[in-house]
Amino acid sequence: MDNKRRYSTEKKQIIIGVVTAVFFLFTAVSMGETLSPGRFISPDTCGDCHSEIHSQWQNSMHNLAHYDPIYVAVSEYLLGGLTDPDEIAESESCVKCHTPVGNITGYPLKTSDDRKKVSAMAAQAIQCDYCHSATGARKMENNGLILSPGQGEDDPGIKRGPYTDSESDFHATAFSKFHTSSDICGTCHNVSHVSFGTKLETTYDEWKKGPYNSTDPSKHITCQGCHMMQRPGIPATASTQRPPNKGRAADDGPMRDHVFTHVFVGANTVVPSGFGGKDKADMALERLQNSATLGLDTEKIKDGQLGISITNSGAGHYLPTGLTDVRQMWLDIRIIDEKNTTVFSRGALDKDGYVPDDAILYHTVFGDGKGHPVLNIAKAREVLKDKRIPPGQSVRENIEFPKNKAKQLTIIVKLLYRSAPQKVLDQVLGKGKQTLPIVTMEEIQTTLTL
Ligand code: HEC
Ligand code: HEC
Ligand code: HEC
Ligand code: HEC
Ligand code: HEC
Structure with missing residues (x-):
């Protein structure tokens, strides 16, 4: 080989080397970090010493986020039939929050089979070592958590939490301001469309x-201040007491004036009970029943006018919040006379179990x-409609x-909640295959003699 050829071959190899290095660097940065699955410790191991916290977390919506049958049905429904690459990108993004350990250890969601390929540990969804390895968030939407897990059970690394004086022989501990602020929750509880930026869930905002x-500081209430204070009989909303929970954070640990609970109860009465978490379903009911108050203005009732006020007295965010394009919160209004004849009715379910079109419904609607x-x-x-009640505020209908x-009128108004419309369930799962309970959040009744 003459010198010139050799030189040009070497140059080619260098160029290929540089291009490959740049390619790997680029993909590493653009695809985000992928961690080896062995770096995460199973929640069962944490439960060996934190048994009470583990049993609270088990069957919680965080533990069930991967298997939740409503989520599974919706995400599989979304994966089918899309052709627009921007829409496909969104439909494949769900695992980021619903199976976060799977996602960060390299499992994509491109087909409905991918969900079945994740390890048993990752299928436990939002788990101990995931949250307690977080050090901060790079953005306040679409799960921007920055993680620093250990190297597995032999070298568990630092578990971050609310204590400044915590000690464990198994793992290092550190106080983390991030864990005591709403930001650790908000980075997942703010969901935007990955391509269009449409705000799909805005609980943190x-x-x-x-x-709140x-x-x-005496009026500041974090997400944890309500949701991690709840236990049976103590719904811990803005309208109820939120007393400290004295106890032990670890089975062998010291008595603490307060230990945050890990039940992560919102409004879902259905999914946890399907996985043995009836206590969570009951707590969701207690939470919903301490969220709102109703008031009636009957001054002009003789003229056929009724005023209804609905106050968001319990929630730290809009009512409803989260997946509000799906959630249904509406008024069921009935007026009957002295003969028990219905004079007026609005918001009663029709024969298919659908909320009628003229009902007063609090929700959001997205557009194309x-x-x-x-x-x-x-x-x-786009967001076409957003009719909901901000925290601490009232709306009047x-x-x-x-x-x-009539000589006498009885007015009965109920504020009702259902996790998803019957129409959507019929469309996604098949007509009449699944019904969901309807919760009476609040009810008010009065009888007037005219
Ligand atoms: C940035 C985090 C994030 C991403 C990404 C995400 N979700 Fe969620 N999802 C949430 C949160 C938080 C909730 C709980 C909100 C609530 O309860 O209203 C939720 C709840 C749901 C529920 C309600 C489940 C039930 O039992 O009622 C469904 C269905 C759902 N998500 C589907 C999806 C699908 C499909 C995708 C992908 C297209 C997706 N999510 C992507 C955070 C996320
Ligand atoms: C969604 C994230 C998340 C998950 C999942 C989670 N934790 Fe926590 N945990 C927190 C936060 C946040 C705090 C501190 C709350 C505060 O200070 O406001 C906390 C507090 C703690 C504490 C300190 C004592 C206390 O409760 O106040 C321990 C111990 C703990 N968690 C262990 C666990 C274990 C064990 C699991 C799994 C069974 C787990 N956590 C799952 C977020 C989480
Ligand atoms: C061998 C027992 C043991 C195991 C296993 C264990 N811990 Fe702990 N952990 C403790 C003890 C003891 C404490 C101290 C409790 C206290 O200070 O009240 C503690 C404290 C904590 C704290 C509080 C840290 C702080 O500074 O606020 C967190 C968070 C935590 N553990 C998370 C975990 C997680 C996540 C796992 C599983 C990956 C786990 N622990 C496994 C024994 C254990
Ligand atoms: C890794 C992302 C992530 C983090 C961090 C996170 N969540 Fe969640 N959370 C979710 C997802 C996803 C769901 C919905 C699971 C489902 O519907 O299957 C959910 C569900 C919930 C629910 C139940 C909602 C219902 O409909 O009943 C509550 C309450 C909740 N989260 C509160 C919190 C709080 C409080 C924090 C902070 C301490 C937090 N979350 C941190 C992703 C996250
Ligand atoms: C002042 C108490 C309070 C605070 C603070 C609070 N919440 Fe809630 N949360 C509630 C109540 C009450 C409900 C039940 C009514 C409802 O669904 O909105 C609820 C419901 C939820 C739900 C279920 C919504 C649904 O219908 O599916 C999620 C998810 C949630 N909260 C997450 C959060 C997050 C994340 C934060 C912090 C950014 C937070 N909450 C702060 C009281 C609170």
């Missing part, structure tokens, strides 16, 4: 703008960018009904 993100409502969040290019000659 709603809290941040609201009265107060600069006065051209003003048409869409059910498929992958296609959500003015109802008109036909004047009549």
Whole structure:
């Protein structure tokens, strides 16, 4: 080989080397970090010493986020039939939050089979070592958690939490301000469309703008301040007591004035009970029943006018929050006369179990960018409607009904909640295959003699 050839071959190899290095560097940065699965410790191991916290977390929505049958049905429904690459990107993004250990250890969600390929540990979804290895968040949406796990059980690394004086022989401990702030929750509880940026869930933003993100420490209530204070009989909302929970954080640990609970109860009464978590379903009921208050203005009832006020007295965010394109919270209004004849009714379910179109419903509606409502969040290019109740605030609804000659009127108003519309369940799972319970959050009744 002459010198010139050799030189050019070497140059080619160098160029290939550089290009390969740049390629790997680029993919590493653009695809985010992938960690080896062995770096995460199973929640069962944590449960050996933190047995009470483990049993609270078991069957919680965080533990069930991967198997949750409603989530599974919706994500599989979304994966089918999309052609637009921007919509496909959104439909494949779910694992980031619903199976976060799977996602960070390299499992994508490209087909519905991918979900079945994740390890048994990753299938335990949002778990101890995932949250307690977090050091901060790089953005406040779409799960921007920065993680620093150990190297597995032989070298468990630092478990971060609320204590400044905690000691364990098994793992190092450290106080973490991040764990005591709403930010650790908010990075997942703010969901935006990965391509269009449409705000799909805004629980953290709603809290941040609201009265509980107060600069006065005595009025400031974090997500944890409600959701990690709950236990049976203590719903821990803004309208109920939130007393400290004295106990031990570890079985062999010291008595503590307060240990945060790990039940992570919101409004879901269905999914945990399907996995043996009936206690969580009961707690969700208690939470919903301490979220809102109703008031009636019957001054102009003779003229066929009724005022109803609904106050978000218990929630730290809008009512409802989260997946509000799916959640249903509505008023069921009935007025009957002295003969028990219905004079007026609005919001009663129809024969299919659907909330009627004229009902007063608090929810959000997404659009396709051209003003048409869409059910498929992958296609959500705009928010068409947002009718909900901000934290601590009231809304008033003015109802008109036909004047009549009744001597006595009884007014019954209920505020109802259902996790998903029957129509959506029929569409995704097949007609009549699944029904969901309807929770009466609040009810008010009065009888007037005219
Ligand atoms: C940034 C984090 C994040 C991503 C990404 C995400 N979700 Fe969620 N998801 C949540 C949170 C938080 C909740 C709980 C909100 C609530 O309860 O209202 C939730 C709840 C749900 C529920 C309600 C389950 C039930 O039992 O009622 C469904 C269905 C769901 N998500 C589907 C999806 C699908 C499909 C995708 C992907 C297209 C996805 N999610 C992507 C955070 C996320
Ligand atoms: C969604 C994230 C998340 C998950 C999952 C989670 N924790 Fe926590 N944990 C927290 C936060 C946040 C705090 C501190 C709350 C605060 O200070 O406001 C905490 C507190 C703790 C503490 C300190 C004592 C206490 O409760 O106040 C221990 C110990 C603990 N967690 C262990 C565990 C174990 C064991 C598991 C699994 C069975 C687990 N955690 C799952 C977020 C989580
Ligand atoms: C061999 C027993 C043991 C095991 C296993 C164990 N811990 Fe601990 N952990 C403790 C003890 C003891 C404490 C101290 C409790 C206290 O200070 O009240 C503790 C404290 C903690 C704290 C509080 C840290 C702080 O500074 O606020 C967190 C968080 C925690 N553990 C998480 C975990 C997680 C996550 C796992 C599983 C990966 C785990 N622990 C496994 C014994 C254990
Ligand atoms: C890694 C992302 C992630 C983090 C961090 C996280 N969550 Fe969640 N959370 C979810 C997902 C996903 C769901 C929904 C699971 C499902 O529906 O299957 C959920 C569900 C919940 C629910 C139950 C909602 C319902 O409909 O009943 C509550 C309450 C909740 N989270 C509170 C918190 C709090 C408080 C924190 C902070 C301490 C937090 N979450 C941190 C992702 C996260
Ligand atoms: C002042 C108490 C309080 C605070 C603070 C609070 N919540 Fe809630 N949360 C509630 C109540 C009450 C409900 C039940 C009513 C409802 O669904 O909104 C609820 C429900 C939820 C739900 C279930 C919504 C649904 O219908 O599916 C999620 C998810 C949730 N909260 C997450 C959070 C997160 C994340 C934060 C912090 C950013 C937070 N919460 C702060 C009281 C609170």
